Amino acid sequence: MSLFVKLALRNVFRNRLRTYIALLAIAAGCAALILNGGIVFNIFRELREDAIHSRLGHLQIYRRGYSDAHLKDPEQFLMEPQEAQHILGIVRASRGVLRATSRREFSGLILKGNRYVPFLGVGVEPDQDAEFSGHTTLRAGSAMSTSNPDGVMAGLGLAQKLDSKPGDELTLMTITESGTLNVVHVRLQGIFEGGLKEYDDWTLKVPLGAAEQLLLDNRIEQIVLLVRRTEDVPVVRAELESVFQRESSNVEMRSWDQLAVFHNQVVGLFGRELSIIRLIIGTIVLLGIGNVIGMSIMERNLELATLRALGLRARVIVALLMMESLLTGLIGAAIGAALGIAVARVVSAIGIPYPSPPGSTRPFLGGVDVIPNIVAAAFLISVLATLAAAVFPIRKAIRIPIAPTLRRG
């Protein structure tokens, strides 16, 4: 280690009590940033995984043009069964894809007794649905299965509107493509809670076979995929898009983040809040240690004047004092990072019970995620705040005249 760095390091620990106070302030700030970021990220992740594993999947594949125009003319964007099977074959061959399933969305009325209730139907493959509903809570009854082709599942709100319980018989009514009214009889097999109130109030999951009978149409609307890790979505999407392009397939893809409107709104809101918190914590650290650093520099005015008398240029003094601040910042931030990670692990092991987020129907047990980017940002902010806190005292220190300072000494 060079003598210059050695001197800076020894100066850092010259007044141990004051150094410990500075380190504590920096470490507390750094840990607070890590914990705040980790908590917010954990909430984001919970919302994200809820959206993916309850409703959206990671990726959805439709006929080209679907996203822009399916509301005007939904029939135009339906895939023939062979076409859907071909696409399923392609996506299931991708190593990044964990599961793939077909869906068909439609709307209609449920008749129970003398009560008519509108619903949004989702035709699903019963044996695949459980995999795509990992974050869906089964409130009553049992999940769908291929052995029960007329068993349907209603969202909690819809079931309440129908005043139904598992085992009840329901009549589904809809208008087919040809304009005729069609009816099928199904049995309520289970009641689920998907996390989003609006979804639970209107959704009825129907086996694809029953949906075909109701709609008199066996075409598929969308193919939904789950990939192994949410972080891999862009890679898998790019890979599949290149395959579809090569095969000139008439399809388009949407990823979960393009579809999860509620999630994106929450992330936008909390993301802004996180930036403000970072700014506030950075300012607190800056003000907290500014005084400590200022005092440690001011009380060494005589020594600094002596060094300048010996021939050290002002910029060397600046470098020495900045080095001291940098070392203080690095040590404090390292302690803060270790502390933040340790506390995050402990808190995650215990769990933080949260009430239902806005628009959601379920409370959840959260934790603190340790995100490398957040840890790195917290570390950097702490070090930069320490350096910024030193700027003013250093400017003051190098402006003191040498001779009068030595004379006063």
Place this chain on the structure above:
Amino acid sequence: MRKLNSVRDRRCSPKLICYTDNGAVPTLVHSLRTLSGHHSVVGLQRDDSIIRLEDVYRTFGTNSGACTALRAITLAIPKGNLLAVVGPSGSGKTSLLNIIGGIDKPSWGSVRIENQDLVTMGEAKLADLRLRRIGFVFQDARLIPVLTVAENVEFPLLFRSEMSSIERKRRVSRVLESVGLYDKHERRPETLSGGERQRVALARALAGDPAFVLADEPTANLDQENGVAVLELMRSLNRERGVTIIYSTHDPQLMAIADGVLKLRDGQIEEHAA
């Protein structure tokens, strides 16, 4: 001289009024020079002088609060000299050493070190000159407490880019041996006596092979025995290395070892005895 004259002309504007030490009689600077009676010129004719001061004034403060610490100082100090600057407190010893050392500038006059004009020199060049050509010993050593003896001596040399690490270590060892402190090179300053600390300060001043060393009352905080020992060491280093040493003291007993004595009173040279 042309530059000096232009400075003088500016300084002599009627706005710049100096006050005598008792603060009673305001007068123009040039009038003060004339009125002061003895405008000391010491050794100006010598060619081997490394320090030349001509007509130097140093005034602190402005208007009614001003006081003149040095007035009409003209002197030349030859190479290899051991010069004692003596005088009572407030006589201008420290002001003179500060100006010679380039850590303060005169209000008036010319200061040349090895033929370089300090008055017009920028701060960075002055720092470089102090680093390479001037050694300083302060009244209370002013060592860095967190560095060892050897590190204290080595530290200023770090900024001599032409010096390798090996050369630095070699110089530190040599200079610590010459002040008799090599065996304590790993000690921290607080574990040394006052006399030893002052010897370390002397070693630090000499390590860069300066043209001259300025020691401002180096024995003021020492007892008589240690004070004499430090000055004896300075004299022997002056003899062995030929380094010019200028030290200030208000103790008449400590001027005996010097080659010359410069007596100051009220900021003026009262006497210069070889």
